[in-house]
Amino acid sequence: xxxxxxxxxxxxxxxxxxxxxxxxxxxxxxxxxxxxxxxxxxxxxxxxxxxxxxxxxxxxxxxxxxxxxxxxxxxxxxxxxxxxxxxxxxxxxxxxxxxxxxxxxxxxxxxxxxxxxxxxxxxxxxxxxxxxxxxxxxxxxxxxxxxxxxxxxxxxxxxxxxxx
Numbered sequence: 001x002x003x004x005x006x007x008x009x010x011x012x013x014x015x016x017x018x019x020x021x022x023x024x025x026x027x028x029x030x031x032x033x034x035x036x037x038x039x040x041x042x043x044x045x046x047x048x049x050x051x052x053x054x055x056x057x058x059x060x061x062x063x064x065x066x067x068x069x070x071x072x073x074x075x076x077x078x079x080x081x082x083x084x085x086x087x088x089x090x091x092x093x094x095x096x097x098x099x100x101x102x103x104x105x106x107x108x109x110x111x112x113x114x115x116x117x118x119x120x121x122x123x124x125x126x127x128x129x130x131x132x133x134x135x136x137x138x139x140x141x142x143x144x145x146x147x148x149x150x151x152x153x154x155x156x157x158x159x160x161x162x163x164x
Contacts, residue, residue: 006030010037027053027060037064051077058083066090079104085111090158091119099138106145106152113151117142118158 009030027033036057054060054077063084069092079101089102106112146155 008035028056035062062086086114088116103145
């Protein structure tokens with residue numbers, strides 16, 4: 001059974017080693033959940049379930065994805081969630097489709113006020129200024145998303161170099 005009145009959920013080290021698929025597939029049942037902290041989670045194998053969970057939950061205000069591997073995260077899961085006010089993405093590994101989903105999330109989410117992007121792109125070993133490099137494409141996508149965001153109030157980049 002899941003606690004429907006739970007407001008904040010953070011996985012500890014013990015739970016991170018378990019199968020988290022039931023949690024993600026039941027996010028929509030947690031009708032009071034406001035903060036979901038998935039720090040240090042590898043989501044590759046169950047990324048479609050995570051995407052569905054993010055799409056279906058309507059009360060989530062804060063999503064923390066730090067030190068996560070999100071290589072196969074479906075763009076729809078993030079981009080279709082309209083309730084998130086604060087998104088923290090620090091030291092994540094995500095493919096280009098994930099960054100494109102983030103761009104559309106930034107443009108379409110009218111509630112997002114706070115975005116943290118710290119330490120990302122460190123896993124791409126290519127020149128940041130080369131026009132066809134992965135890191136250039138990702139920076140361009142994110143810059144366009146931030147530029148077109150209608151609601152973003154605070155942006156924390158840390159050591160993330162958005163501009164080239």
